[in-house]
Amino acid sequence: MKPVREVAVVSTAVHQVPALTGTTEVQLMVPLLNAARDAVGLTQADIGFTCSGSSDFLAGQAFSFVQTLDAVGAFPPISESHVEMDGAFALYEAWVKLQAGEVDTALVFSYGKSSPGSLRDVLALQLDPYFLAPLWPPADAVAAIQARLLLEAGKVSGEELAEIAVRSQRNAVGNPNAVRSSPDVAVEDVMAEVPIADPLRPSDLAVESDGGCAIVLAAGDRARQLCGRPAWIRGIDHRIDAHGLGTRDLSRAPSAELAASVAAATADLAIGSLDIAELHSPTTSQEAILIRGLGLGASTEVNPSGGALAANTLMAAGLVRIAEAARRIIDDGADRALAHATSGPCLQQNLVCLMTGV
Amino acid sequence: MGEVPLRADLVLEYPFTRTTGPIIGAFLTGLREGVLTGVRRPDGTVMVPPAEYDPVTSEPLTEIVEVGQAGEVVSWTWVDPPRLQSPWDKPHGLALILLDGADTPMLHAVLVDSPDDLVTGMRVSAVWREEREGHIADLYGFAPEEVA
Numbered sequence: 209m210k211p212v213r214e215v216a217v218v219s220t221a222v223h224q225v226p227a228l229t230g231t232t233e234v235q236l237m238v239p240l241l242n243a244a245r246d247a248v249g250l251t252q253a254d255i256g257f258t259c260s261g262s263s264d265f266l267a268g269q270a271f272s273f274v275q276t277l278d279a280v281g282a283f284p285p286i287s288e289s290h291v292e293m294d295g296a297f298a299l300y301e302a303w304v305k306l307q308a309g310e311v312d313t314a315l316v317f318s319y320g321k322s323s324p325g326s327l328r329d330v331l332a333l334q335l336d337p338y339f340l341a342p343l344w345p346p347a348d349a350v351a352a353i354q355a356r357l358l359l360e361a362g363k364v365s366g367e368e369l370a371e372i373a374v375r376s377q378r379n380a381v382g383n384p385n386a387v388r389s390s391p392d393v394a395v396e397d398v399m400a401e402v403p404i405a406d407p408l409r410p411s412d413l414a415v416e417s418d419g420g421c422a423i424v425l426a427a428g429d430r431a432r433q434l435c436g437r438p439a440w441i442r443g444i445d446h447r448i449d450a451h452g453l454g455t456r457d458l459s460r461a462p463s464a465e466l467a468a469s470v471a472a473a474t475a476d477l478a479i480g481s482l483d484i485a486e487l488h489s490p491t492t493s494q495e496a497i498l499i500r501g502l503g504l505g506a507s508t509e510v511n512p513s514g515g516a517l518a519a520n521t522l523m524a525a526g527l528v529r530i531a532e533a534a535r536r537i538i539d540d541g542a543d544r545a546l547a548h549a550t551s552g553p554c555l556q557q558n559l560v561c562l563m564t565g566v
Numbered sequence: 567m568g569e570v571p572l573r574a575d576l577v578l579e580y581p582f583t584r585t586t587g588p589i590i591g592a593f594l595t596g597l598r599e600g601v602l603t604g605v606r607r608p609d610g611t612v613m614v615p616p617a618e619y620d621p622v623t624s625e626p627l628t629e630i631v632e633v634g635q636a637g638e639v640v641s642w643t644w645v646d647p648p649r650l651q652s653p654w655d656k657p658h659g660l661a662l663i664l665l666d667g668a669d670t671p672m673l674h675a676v677l678v679d680s681p682d683d684l685v686t687g688m689r690v691s692a693v694w695r696e697e698r699e700g701h702i703a704d705l706y707g708f709a710p711e712e713v714a
Contacts (some may be wrong), residue, residue, distance in 0.1 A: 268578075329649055329650070329651070332649075336615075338586060338590050338593075338594065338615075338702060339615045339672070339673070339702050340673060340702075342653075342701065342702050342703055343652060343653065343660075343673070343674065343675070343702060343703070344649040344650075344651045344652040345645075345649075345652075345660055345673065346645065346649055349643045349644075349645050349660050350673075352643035353641045353642060353643050353660065353661070353662055353673070354641070356641045356642065356643065356686070357640070357641045357662075360641070360686055405643050405644075405645075406643050406644045406681055407643075408643075450621030450622070451621075452613075452615070452617065452621055452670070453662065453673055454613075454614070454615075454662060454670040454671040454672055454673065455613060455617075455621045455670050456621075458641075
């Protein structure tokens with residue numbers, strides 16, 4: 209969709225930990241929502257539209273997001289929506305709302321607390337309900353089947369996957385929201401790990417985390433009032449591939465490629481010329497598919513935060529990618545950034561968001 | 567009286583029945599009969615397991631095609647330990663299997679003792695449960711094909 213209004217990320221807040229024990233989702237989100245609003249001097253009364261992303265499967269309860277609205281402050285009544293998806297897709301909905309011109313500000317947030325259950329098993333429930341879910345294939349096994357296709361087709365080597373794991377762990381050093389980091393891990397260390405979902409090793413799989421993310425969006429001059437250097441969303445698109453694992457070429461992510469090309473054309477930006485890219489890759493093999501498929505250039509720094517490999521909060525890791533990329537524009541002076549979010553097995557659904565500082 | 571905690575049991579349930587429709591229903595009925603079926607797509611290829619609509623063109627699909635009981639492992643991994651809710655109680659392979667006569671692979675178990683017994687391209691054939699009810703687990707998995 210071609211933007212008719214300039215819309216930017218003006219503030220971000222992220223919190224991720226290995227496991228939230230004794231903390232509810234409401235308690236998690238109160239400080240994050242306050243931080244995102246306070247950073248730009250807004251209260252909930254100043255927010256035109258609020259959109260969230262979360263999962264009833266994690267909460268074990270229908271309409272669980274309604275309780276989390278207590279953290280937002282929903283009285284007097286607010287204009288609000290929710291997606292049972294990663295918060296990146298909630299951000300897309302808010303962006304569309306801002307394009308419609310009825311509001312000038314939006315609050316987007318998402319959260320996930322998967323630690324009480326076994327996420328690799330819970331994720332089996334997102335698969336086809338007749339052919340796959342009753343077999344309970346764990347998420348890492350499904351990803352491993354995809355990884356083997358890549359490796360045996362010669363599209364990537366085991367060393368390349370280990371290099372991606374090493375880059376993530378090293379970049380994550382100093383990121384308070386990463387839960388796996390190491391300043392001195394080497395490719396040989398990763399290659400020496402025993403596969404847990406053959407051919408994937410522990411370092412090939414993203415670390416599960418609990419946490420949340422909140423972002424404030426604003427349009428045009430309102431964004432310029434609120435933030436010295438807004439991260440302008442110049443192109444954003446999301447696409448989906450067929451859900452049958454056998455009906456698509458798992459060594460590619462056609463929907464990611466399409467979303468990137470549409471976003472790049474809208475933004476009038478070359479994907480090969482970006483400063484940074486934050487990729488939501490649940491495995492190193494999926495990151496390899498994305499780097500190639502999106503067409504990232506050699507000069508683009510990939511996952512300076514460590515990426516989702518360093519902390520993969522279900523329902524929030526994609527929105528965290530947008531927050532990390534935007535923060536580097538807002539605070540660190542980066543000019544051109546890509547943020548990616550995925551959903552479903554084997555990179556089935558993908559969102560690409562291109563942002564610039566000017 | 568002592569303090570008795572208030573207690574309320576919660577049973578998560580889905581109290582509805584659904585029809586599986588003419589295509590997926592036919593596949594599940596086939597499983598009960600020990601037969602594997604797919605559906606023909608407009609380009610002449612056969613998709614297994616089937617869908618009511620073409621995943622690329624969205625055209626309705628109607629022609630059910632029986633496919634072979636054996637095929638080739640396209641990719642695989644090893645599941646150890648077996649998952650609690652799954653049909654299997656010991657470690658097993660999990661693979662994409664391209665059945666003879668099919669053009670898309672299906673995901674199911676390969677019943678071997680060790681990942682050393684798995685290799686891409688190996689031939690496997692269906693292992694059926696004796697009691698079948700029209701469920702994907704009627705097919706217990708695939709075993710390496712006997713070499714003649």
